[in-house]
Amino acid sequence: MLLKDLFAVTMLLSIYGLLSATFFVAMDAVDVAFTEASVGAGISTLLLLVVISVTGRRERRVRHKPYAALFVVILTSMLLVFGTSDMPYFGSADAPIHNHVAPRYLNDSMQEINVPNIVTAVLASYRAFDTFGEVVVIFTAGIGVLALMSVSSKALSKSQPLNRPRGLYEQHLVIRIVAKTLFPFIFLFALYVQFHGDFGPGGGFQAGVIFAAAFILYAMLFGLDAATKVIKPAVIELLAALGVLLYGSVGIVTLLNGGNFFDYDYLLADPIAGQHLGILIIELGVGITVTCVMIMICFGFSLRRRAYEQKVAIRPKEGAV
C-alpha cells in the first residue's frame, strides 16, 4: 500500500510528530517533547503544506523500480538494529552518558548558573557554542530558501494583482473570527515560553516556532498582502540576521571582557547575574532568528506560487500543474 497523495503523506507525518512527542513525554524528556510538538507536528506540517501548494499534490510516477534503494535501506536499518544490541540497557546507571559530563551538569549547575531547568543551562550556557552553530544552520537554511525561491518584487507589483474569488474569504467567516480571538493568546503564550525557559520547558526555539506558526496562520487566513503589511519581508530578513548578530555579539562581549567565548561570568560583575543575562539575551536572539527564518521560508514559497499563478493567468494555455 503505497500512498502517492502527498497531502495524505503530510497528514501521516503530522501523526508521527504527535506520537513521537507523546513518546518523549512518557520518557520524561519535557523539553524535547516541547520541541517535537512545536517543530515536528506544527511548523514542519505547515511548511510542507506550503511546499505542496507550490509543487502540486501528486507524486510523479517513477518509471524504474527502486529495488536497489530499498535493499540499501533495509541493509542499513538492519545494521542499525544490530548496533543497538551493543548499547547499554535503558536507564542503567553505568551507561557512558551518565558518567561523562552529566554528573557535573547535575551537581554544579545550581551553583554556577542557578537556573532551575538544567536543560536550559546546558543548552544556553555550557553548550552555547553548539547552540550558536544550530542558529547559524537555521539562518543559512533561510538564506538558501531566499536565494532559490525569491521572486523580484517588481515583477509582482507590475502585473495586475490576481482576482481572487471573494467567496473564498466569505466562506471562512467563522474561522477568521475564532482565529482573531486566538491570536493574542498565541502570542502571549509564545512570550511565556520564550521567557519562562529558565524555569520550565521552553526556550527560544520553541517560542520562535510558535510565533512563526501564528504569523503563517495569519497569512493563510487574511491573505499574503495583509501579512506583508504587518511585517515587510525586508524587515524579516533584517531581523533574521539581527538575531544571529545578537547571539554572536554576546560572545564577543565576553571575549572583550577577558573571558572565553560565551563565558557569561564576565558579562556582569556578579557571575550568576551575568549567566542569567547571557541566557536571556541568547534565547532572545534564537527566538528572533527562528521566527524570522520560518516566516521567510513561508513567504518565499507563497510569493513564488503567486508569481506562477500570475504567469498562468497571463498565458492560460501554458498552465499545466
Add this chain to the structure above:
Amino acid sequence: MIIAATLAIFCAMILAISRAFMGPTLYDRILAVNSLGTKTVLLIALLGFVMGRPEFLDIAIVYALINFISVIAVLRYSDSNQFKENSSENEPIGKER
C-alpha cells in the same frame, strides 16, 4: 482512576490512527489527525497527573494551539483552487492501488 482514563484515551488514539491509515478520503485523514491531536492533549495532561509533573500542561497547551493551526492550514490549502483543479484533472485516487 486517572490510569484507567489514560488507558482509555490510549485505546481511542489507536482507533483514530487506524482510521487515519485506512483513509479512504482525504477528509477522513484530516478528521483523524484532528481527533488524534485532541486526544494527545488529553493524554499529555493525564500523564502529567500520573507522573506527578504538572508542568506537562504547558506541552498540552502547545498541542492544542498547534493542532488548531495545522488543521486550519490543511483546510485552507485543500480549499484553494489548485487542489480542485488537480483533483478534477487527475483520475480518482482509487485507481492507483
Add this chain to the structure above:
Amino acid sequence: MDLVISISSGICLLLGSFICVSGSIGLLRFPDFYTRMHATSVTETSGVALILIGLMILSPDLLVFAKLVMILLLGLLIGPTTGHVLAKAAYHNGLKPKLTKSGNEQSSVPSSERGGDISKS
C-alpha cells in the same frame, strides 16, 4: 472531603473517557465521512470537557487549575470550529454524503478511494 473529591473526579474521568472511546469507535466504524465527523466532533468536545473537569477537581494548586481552565477554553473554542470548517470544506469540494442504497453511486463502492474529487457529473 477527600472521598467526595476522589469520587466526583473519578466519575468525571470515567464518563469522559467512555465518551472519548465511543467517539473513536464511531470514527472507525461509521460508514461515511459526515457520520464519522458527527461521531467525533460531538463526543470530543464533551469528552475533553469532562476529563479536564475531572483533572481540575484533583489539581493541587491554582496554577495547574488555571492551565487546565485554559486548555478547556481552547478545546471548547477549537473543537467545534474545526468541525464546522472541515464539514464545510468537504462539502464545497464535492464530497457527497452517502445516502441510501439506491440513492447514490458512492454507496455501490463503499470503500473506494475518492480523495475529495469533484464527482458532480
